[in-house]
Amino acid sequence: MTTATRGPAGLTARLAEIAPGLRVETGPGATGPYAYDASNYRVPPRAVAFPRTADDVVAVLRACREAGVPVTARGGGTSMAGNAVGAGVVLDFSRYMNRILDIDVEARTARVESGVVLDVLRAATASHGLDFGPDPSSHSRCTLGGMIGNDACGNRSVRDGRTSGHVEALEIVTADGVRAVADHRGLHPVDPGDAGLVARLEADLRRLVEENLEPIRTELGRIPRQVSGYQLHHLLPENGFDLARALVGTEGTCAVVTAATVRLVATAQASALLTLGYDDVVEAAEDVPEILRWSPSAVEGMDEAIVATMRARRGPDSVTGLPEGRAWLYVELEGDDQASVTARAAELLDALKAAGRMTGGRVVESATERRSLWRVREDGAGLAARLVDDGGTARSSGAESGGESWPGWEDAAVAPGNLAAYLRDFRELLASHGLTGVLYGHFGAGCVHVRVDFDPASEAGQTAMRRFLTEAAALVVEHGGTLSGEHGDGRARSELLQVMYSHRMIAAFAAFKQVFDPDGLLNPGVVVDPAPLDADLALRELPLVETSFTFPHDEDGLAGAVRRCVGIGRCRSDAGGVMCPSYRATGEENHSTRGRARLLQEMVRGETVQDGWRSTEVRDALDLCLSCKACSSDCPVGVDMATYKAEFLHQHYKGRLRPRSHYSLGWLPLTSAVAGYAARPVNALLRGPLGKLLARLGGVTTRRRIPAFASRHALRRALRTARTGEPARALLFVDSFTRAFRPEIAGAASRVLAGAGIPCAPRDGLCCGLTWVSTGQLGTARRVMSRTVAALDDGDDRPIVVAEPSCAAALERDVPELLGTEAARRVADRVHTFTGALTELADQGWTPPPLPExxxxxxxxxxxxxxxxxxxxxxxxxxxxxxxxxxxxxxxxxxxxxxxxxxxxxxxxxxxxxxxxxxxxxxxxxxxxxxxxxxxxxxxxxxxxxxxxxxxxxxxxxxxxxxxxxx
The missing domain is CATH 3.40.50 (Rossmann fold)
Incomplete structure (x- = not known):
């Protein structure tokens, strides 16, 4: 390592010299989120680089080789085994190297850069009737490069197998910065000047295979999902020395993949989905061999706890179409003709009923039901991380766990015929260690996901976790299985490869890496020369942080709340749901819910981010959060970034001058009430030049029209037309926005509710405190909320209807979580949106006026x-x-x-x-x-x-x- 490149500044300077324009970030605000993926591990990188071309990747690898700095390639950062974190330079391919370079419809291939998200590729090929077969549950944010790194599979792996079966060629950069193409015939240089180097590398690989024919033939490729280790059997003479497929699943430890040519499959013309209910997952697994005889495209298993959590988080209608049971299988059949597929589904259902293990079964006809069923299965990893009980509260599975569970043994696989026996023994192993785990996954491929209620924060818990994982490795090997069936070995299981493979096979893996990466700089600590499985664990016991919000759903307050983020990255999706709007607009990790949560975790730890509440890095990351609260619903673990942001702003600006907009907009309920006394002159003033000056002084944009204030008499006139004379069944909470800007809506709401059999008494002059919450002025918010709660909790138990959804949400959630009183909770329990009131309280015979189609x-x-x-x-x-x-x-x-x-x-x-x-x-x-x-x-x-x-x-x-x- 040279002195010039020893530190981050020197390395950055060297990269700027040899790769002008390459974006490299070294500050804690940028590197903090990249210390994590979706695993148990935390490894802060020295720098994060965002390459735009393969030449940028070459420059990074050459500079890092000069400096002796490791390199970790990263796609969507959804790796669950610690595959995408590293202490040197992290290469984020998802930001810029995310282009589809070519789609050859006739050849049914696509050439893509490593950072292409799977759903983007699938959307581009769908119009041609083509698809990429492997479909992991993270398809909305995982990248093709990451799938290649882990040899990912997915829900339909019964039909489509693993990513390695769909790779035609890989464009790689070796550890010493040489570009080459690996395909089914070997390795070829991109630059003719590198032909000698590439030829020697290939010759070394061929010699390695010749010296290890026996272990490669007997230990590798035994079951469909054998992902652990390197897939050297693709290099056997009988397999044609297929180096492209041999490099799939190497987890970035042998070469960096910059682009790939992949094979596409035809989209099925017809399909049918069956849902089958069972008393438990072992009973479900017993039926898998029979189901496989019917050539399904997918056979997925799921536990009742995941379904209960989905319903608690997103409502009872979020999961429909399941028969009676405590565990379920989804079975999908596909074909060219809908009638024949439907007939096959009915025949399969009859055969399984005759077997007698099901508690119920049905063919799902509704497209809406099918979408909801696949959604709960795809969110399994996140839902299992924070389970709820039937009452909708966090399930406590240990003194300090608070319902939390963790990966580490989340994707072992056996032959499908051995699945039931393996699951039976695995559950006994869990019980013998006093642990619980929710089982789900790709039952048709013998691959089972499980998150276990380990206690990785304490020394005793880490010791117990190590003991369990070692015994679990021995158990799956005893059943002829593999440590990893699709997520890769990473930091979680590489140390345990010695349990699965012979010393000779382990030596062959080491030799394979040595050929490509003699200095050991590519993703070190993974597969070869592994780090201990309990090293670099992210979770640790932290002191409680004093906050204004009570965080009632998290035992450790803010620390427990931000720890909800387990990194699965659903917030990085470009479509589906509502979160995370700022990420969708900017594409930056720091502007995702995950990136912000990880940076808040760093703040609580106090290592990389050392300024606590005064951190400018955290402030800047939170700045573009719109406080939309969508993450509290869309995030499978219920991260609520709007609340975390409000708490941070409160603490960050405590005793200090705030941004001007916090005063001009945060105090809007008060200023709008005052403006109502002189609405006409105030509105005229704001529309003129003085209005623009005042906007600038208040930190408000001049590129929008300021909404016109209503006079203080407008509300009275609007409500006058809505009087019915009937006894009020509910209260109409007239919020600050309705009163100040849209009083006519209060009148309309009163008339509609009365017509629906819910006559309301208007309640004016109260405020939910929302604007003070969103600007982090929680002291004022508490005072405003306390007055409102005192006025509403006066013995009246009638429903409270709120026309403005944001104010309804503040009363329903922010008020009880900030005040933490029984009175606040009683008020919250009475709150309805206008839609909710018509949905739940309206007379059955109510008929609305004619509506547009x-x-x-x-x-x-x-x-x-x-x-x-x-x-x-x-x-x-x-x-x-x-x-x-x-x-x-x-x-x-x-x-x-x-x-x-x-x-x-x-x-x-x-x-x-x-x-x-x-x-x-x-x-x-x-x-x-x-x-x-x-x-x-x-x-x-x-x-x-x-x-x-x-x-x-x-x-x-x-x-x-x-x-x-x-x-």
Whole structure:
């Protein structure tokens, strides 16, 4: 190592010299999130590089070889065995090297860069009737490079096998910076000048195989999912020295893959899904051999605890279509003709009923049910990490676990015919160690996922974990299986390879790596010369952090809350659900829910991030969080970044001057009440030059129109038309936004609710405290909330209906979690959104006025996240709207966020993801948006075209033709 490149600054300078334009990050705010993947491990890197071309990768590898610095290649960072963390330079391929280079429809191949996300490739090939076969559950964010590194499989591996079976060629860079192509015939140089080096490397590999024919033939390739170790059997003479497939599954320890040519498969023309219920997973496994006789495309197993957690987190309707049972199999059949596939499914169901092990079974006809069933299976790893009991609270499986479980032995595999016997013995092994684990996974391929309630934070827990893993390795080998069936060995299992393989085979693995990486710089500590499986564990016992929020669902307060993130990265998806809008807009890891949670974990640890609450790195990472709360619902482990951000801002600015927008927007309920006394002159002032000056002084963007304030009499006039004289069954909470900007909605809501059999008494003059929460002014928020709770918890137990979804969410969740009192919880239990009230409280005979057949809907993120099963889209469909075109995703305004000058561009970029395209293609359809922020963003984007968003109350208002009030 040279002196010039010994430290991060020297290495960065060297890279800038030989690779101008290469982005390299070395600060704790950038490297902190890359210290983790989806495993138990934490290894802070020296630097993170973001290559754009293969030449950038060459430069990094050459500079790191000069300096003796290790290199770890990384895709989506979803590795569950510690495969994608390293102490040197981490190469993030997902940021820029994510292009599809070519699709050859006739040859059924695609050439892609390593950072291409699987779903992006599948979307590009779908129009040609083609697909990439392997489909891991992380398909929405895992990259092809990562799949190649681990030899990933997926739900349909019964049909499609492993990634290695679909690789035609790999474009690699060796440890010394030589570019080459590995294919089915060997290794070929990209630069003719490297031909001699490449020829010697290939000759060394051929000699290695000749010297180890016996162990390679007898120990490798024994079962379908044997991923552990290196797949040297592809280099056997009878297999044609297929170096491309031999390099798949090497986990970045032998070469860095920059691009790949992969084979595509035809998309099935017809399919049928069966759901089969059983008393337990062992009973389900007993039926697998019979099911495999029917040539299914997928046979997936799942435990009841995962289903219960999904329903608790996303509502009872999030999982439908399951028969009675405590464990289930999904069986998918495919073919060219729907009638024949459906007939086969019925015949299989009859055969399994005759076997007598099922508690029930059915063919799932509904496309919606099929999507929901696959969603719960795909979220299995995250759901199993934080299980809930039947009551919806965290399941406690140990004194300090708080319902947490961890990977480490999460993807062992056996031959499918041995699965039931293995599972029976494995459960006995768990019980003998006093551990529990939720079993699920690819039963048709004999691969079982399990997260175990280890205690990796304590020394005693680590010792117990090591003892269990060693015995589990011996058990799976006894059943003829493999330590890893798809996630790779990584740091979790490489040390245990000696239990599975002979000394001679282990030596052959070492020799294979030595040929490619003689200095041991590529992902060291993995597969060859492994690090101890209990080294570099991320979890440790930490002191409690004093906070304002109570974090009632996390035993360790904030530390336990941010530890919810286990790194599976669903927040890095570009589609599906609502989270994470800032990541979708920027593509930066630090702007994902995971990246922020990991940086908060670093802050709590106090090592890489040493400034605690004063950390500018954490502040900057949280800056683009829109506080949309979608992660609290979409994240399988329930990370709630909006709450964490509010707590951080409160602590960060305690006793210090805040950003100007915290005052101008955070105190909006008070200033808007004052403005109501002189609405007309205030509005005129704000529309002129002085208004722009005031906006700048308040940190508010001048690129938006300031919404007009309503007069303080407007609400009284709006409610006057809604009086029915009937006894009130509920309270209508008139929130600050409705009172200040849209009082007509209070009138419309009152009329609709009365017509639905829910006459309401308006309750004005109270505030939920939302704006103070979102700007981190929690002291003021607590005072405001306390007054509101005292006024509402006065012995009245009637439902509280809130027209503004964000205020309903604040009353339902923020108020009890910040105040922590029984009174706050009683008030929260009474809260309904407008949609929720019509869904749960309306008279059965209520009939709304005629509605449009089709409309565009923007659901408020807080309503999406916090009110499961009570969303506007569901209600509108039940009321007869045939086509609800929902802009699934955040509108981008998000309360104060989109009004802050520095966030305007991000706000519009988020709107461009889902909302704006629908407004651009509106075609005269009605637009519905209950949230004030959503309606304001719609006005900003399309108001000049005459587009105005209606609140659901206005859409359903029987007096909708009445003239609206103008301030």
């Amino acid at each position: 089709t409309l565009v809907l923007q659901t408020h993120c807080h309503e999406y996240a916090g009110f499961k099963g009570r969303r506007p889209a569901d209600l509108l469909r039940r009321l007869g709207v045939r086509d609800v075109d929902e802009a699934e995703g955040c509108c981008g305004l998000a309360g104060n966020f989109g009004f802050e000058a520095e966030h305007y561009d991000t706000s519009v970029a988020v709107a461009d993801l889902a909302l704006k395209p629908r407004l651009d293609a509106l075609g005269g359809r009605t637009v519905v948006a209950d949230g004030f922020s959503c309606a304001t963003q719609i006005d900003h984007l399309a108001g000049d075209r005459g587009v105005r968003a209606l609140h659901l109350a206005e859409l359903l208002d029987p007096a909708a033709d009445l003239p609206g009030e103008t301030p």
